[in-house]
Amino acid sequence: MMASLSPQKVDFEKIWGGLADGIGKIVTLTGVKGMPLVEDIYRLCTAQPQPYSEELYIRLKQFLEKHVDKLYEVNFISDLDINYFDTYLFSFIICVYVFPWS
Numbered sequence: 001m002m003a004s005l006s007p008q009k010v011d012f013e014k015i016w017g018g019l020a021d022g023i024g025k026i027v028t029l030t031g032v033k034g035m036p037l038v039e040d041i042y043r044l045c046t047a048q049p050q051p052y053s054e055e056l057y058i059r060l061k062q063f064l065e066k067h068v069d070k071l072y073e074v075n076f077i078s079d080l081d082i083n084y085f086d087t088y089l090f091s092f093i094i095c096v097y098v099f100p101w102s
Contacts, residue, residue, distance in 0.1 A: 019040050
């Protein structure tokens with residue numbers, strides 16, 4: 001349960017470390033508890049004195065691109081799948097800007 005909904009100072013690198021681990025578990029289907037991830041994302045997007053929404057987007061994009069590159073290297077996915085990933089990423093970007101977290 002989230003302790004506070006009010007904006008607070010956060011350590012981006014510390015929170016990102018946990019997020020990256022959780023996202024890694026999601027994309028590899030090894031299971032993860034989602035609510036702590038949501039809480040961490042909320043804390044980053046409402047942080048004071050300045051939110052980390054843009055930095056979070058950049059790191060998430062880099063993380064997902066690296067993951068897809070690894071899958072591509074081991075021939076787990078094809079060029080056609082890459083096009084689906086691009087479409088998915090575009091949809092995610094639209095959602096972030098249409099429904100911002102902060």
